[in-house]
Amino acid sequence: MYPPRFKYEAPDTVEQAIELLRQGQGEAKVLAGGQSLVPMMKLRFAAPEMLIDINNIPGLAYHGADPDGTYRIGALCRHVDLEKAEDLAEQQPTMAAAAPLIADPIVRTRGTLVGSVCHADPQGDWASVMSSLGGSIVAQGPNGRRSILVADFVAGPFQNVLRPDELAIEAVVPAPVGTRAGSYLKLERRVGDYATVGVAVSLEFSGNEVARAGIGLTSVGASTINAGEAAQELVGDDLNAGAIERAADLAAQASRPRTDHRGSEAYKRHIVATFVTRILSNLRLTIQEVA
Amino acid sequence: MTSLFTKVSPEPTTDAGVRRITVSINGNQHTVDVEPRLLLAHLIRQGLDLTGTHTGCDTTHCGACTVLFDGTPVKSCTMFAVQAEGHEITTVEGLATASELHPIQESFKDEHGLQCGFCTPGMMLTAKALLDENPDPTEDEVRWALSGNLCRCTGYQNIVKSVLAAAARLRSQGATDEEEGETS
Numbered sequence: 389m390y391p392p393r394f395k396y397e398a399p400d401t402v403e404q405a406i407e408l409l410r411q412g413q414g415e416a417k418v419l420a421g422g423q424s425l426v427p428m429m430k431l432r433f434a435a436p437e438m439l440i441d442i443n444n445i446p447g448l449a450y451h452g453a454d455p456d457g458t459y460r461i462g463a464l465c466r467h468v469d470l471e472k473a474e475d476l477a478e479q480q481p482t483m484a485a486a487a488p489l490i491a492d493p494i495v496r497t498r499g500t501l502v503g504s505v506c507h508a509d510p511q512g513d514w515a516s517v518m519s520s521l522g523g524s525i526v527a528q529g530p531n532g533r534r535s536i537l538v539a540d541f542v543a544g545p546f547q548n549v550l551r552p553d554e555l556a557i558e559a560v561v562p563a564p565v566g567t568r569a570g571s572y573l574k575l576e577r578r579v580g581d582y583a584t585v586g587v588a589v590s591l592e593f594s595g596n597e598v599a600r601a602g603i604g605l606t607s608v609g610a611s612t613i614n615a616g617e618a619a620q621e622l623v624g625d626d627l628n629a630g631a632i633e634r635a636a637d638l639a640a641q642a643s644r645p646r647t648d649h650r651g652s653e654a655y656k657r658h659i660v661a662t663f664v665t666r667i668l669s670n671l672r673l674t675i676q677e678v679a
Numbered sequence: 680m681t682s683l684f685t686k687v688s689p690e691p692t693t694d695a696g697v698r699r700i701t702v703s704i705n706g707n708q709h710t711v712d713v714e715p716r717l718l719l720a721h722l723i724r725q726g727l728d729l730t731g732t733h734t735g736c737d738t739t740h741c742g743a744c745t746v747l748f749d750g751t752p753v754k755s756c757t758m759f760a761v762q763a764e765g766h767e768i769t770t771v772e773g774l775a776t777a778s779e780l781h782p783i784q785e786s787f788k789d790e791h792g793l794q795c796g797f798c799t800p801g802m803m804l805t806a807k808a809l810l811d812e813n814p815d816p817t818e819d820e821v822r823w824a825l826s827g828n829l830c831r832c833t834g835y836q837n838i839v840k841s842v843l844a845a846a847a848r849l850r851s852q853g854a855t856d857e858e859e860g861e862t863s
């Protein structure tokens with residue numbers, strides 16, 4: 389299967405890439421890992437006039453924490469880089485739980501976290517992980533940079549709010565206000581499949597008390613869902629059984645699943661509640677052990 | 680230009696849509712003129728006649744088209760040939776020498792790691808990348824590493840056995856090489 393013809397550019401700098409995007413006037417697309425874009429072009433769901441391959445731009449493959457704890461993931465950091473990062477479980481437990489569950493090992497060698505968030509597939513795992521962490525995307529255009537919360541960045545199914553001349557430079561998770569805890573659970577029919585349901589829960593503890601909480605849901609709506617109300621139920625409390633139950637209920641209510649070949653609406657909603665409960669109960673046990 | 684690919688002509692092409700690239704495949708440099716939309720898998724198979732790389736699904740699911748890109752497994756049906764400019768590609772033809780099979784190939788043969796053989800090139804290259812990084816993997820690690828390569832025939836058992844046997848073979852070779860190095 390061949391994609392339609394396109395003009396190919398492989399700039400060496402971010403500035404050149406942005407200039408090419410500007411010239412493309414909305415008809416150019418960025419090529420990162422290509423693990424979503426290339427299949428879509430082969431199926432002719434996408435037919436950009438120009439591809440701007442950013443893989444030759446040095447200095448975008450990073451991931452790591454600033455001294456204050458702000459965590460940055462560059463536009464060319466691949467899924468596998470995160471899967472293999474040994475300190476990730478301690479620094480970003482939700483991300484560490486999700487990384488090995490994205491696609492299959494070979495797709496993970498090319499695909500990028502930032503590309504996945506840009507792609508805004510309702511079945512994409514990273515957008516809900518980032519949303520649960522209160523993360524942002526840093527976009528750079530001809531007039532400089534701006535930061536957009538992932539919850540606002542994803543505008544709908546396969547839609548983001550980038551302007552035609554903006555490149556997503558990095559994803560950023562804000563510095564924690566407490567001790568990080570969290571996880572990602574994904575129900576899939578087989579290894580490498582997209583999620584039937586995915587649930588990301590990210591917490592920050594100050595002592596026994598939840599100081600910050602976020603819940604993101606994958607594959608249970610027309611786009612990534614930020615279950616803010618469910619998460620808010622946990623804040624200021626010590627993660628007791630009552631709070632866990634209320635959060636699980638609210639998360640299930642926030643989900644908008646549809647019956648399809650992966651399962652019925654009721655089943656998926658049930659899984660959302662089950663996963664929220666499971667993650668939070670496990671976190672409660674760990675916290676109690678530490679205390 | 681009618682084809683997406685032409686063996687390079689002495690004169691640089693004047694077709695603005697065509698790019699001249701140089702790619703190293705199994706250590707041989709190839710300079711070719713390609714349309715940007717030519718997939719790496721097609722350059723390798725149709726362009727360079729290296730038909731050991733298979734295309735199965737053509738939708739990024741099966742891993743039959745896996746090649747090593749600077750040592751890392753990638754699905755060659757999901758990359759453009761132009762992206763390989765300046766990079767090192769290894770295909771299954773790069774494993775054996777003229778007289779000897781690679782230890783991974785020997786092990787697939789001994790352990791019946793293939794039936795129809797369609798998935799085998801991809802399996803072996805993914806296995807090579809794993810063993811280069813982790814010479815002594817557990818069975819779980821082998822299964823995990825191969826989970827992006829689908830096989831319709833074997834049920835995977837003998838593939839996993841083959842990779843574990845290859846690991847043992849490569850380790851013992853490494854050990855003999857070292858001993859020989861010490862005594863000589």
Ligand SMILES: Cc1cc2nc3c(=O)[nH]c(=O)nc-3n(C[C@H](O)[C@H](O)[C@H](O)COP(=O)(O)OP(=O)(O)OC[C@H]3O[C@@H](n4cnc5c(N)ncnc54)[C@H](O)[C@@H]3O)c2cc1C
Nearest residue numbers: 418420421422423424425491499500503504506512513556
């Ligand atoms: C078989 C298979 C299974 C998969 N399973 C899963 C799964 O289970 N979970 C999951 O989350 N994903 C899955 N994926 C998708 C995979 O994670 C992709 O890697 C990811 O969605 C896109 O990242 P990419 O770097 O490959 O982006 P690309 O394919 O290169 O780009 C995707 C889109 O984002 C845009 N884009 C990319 N980077 C930028 C940037 N820096 N600035 C502006 N725009 C940009 C592109 O223009 C394009 O529109 C799967 C893919 C395959 C082929």
Ligand code: FES
Nearest residue numbers: 735736737742756
């Ligand atoms: S042919 Fe490339 S993954 Fe199946």
Ligand code: FES
Nearest residue numbers: 794796830831832
């Ligand atoms: S041996 Fe036939 S597909 Fe694997």
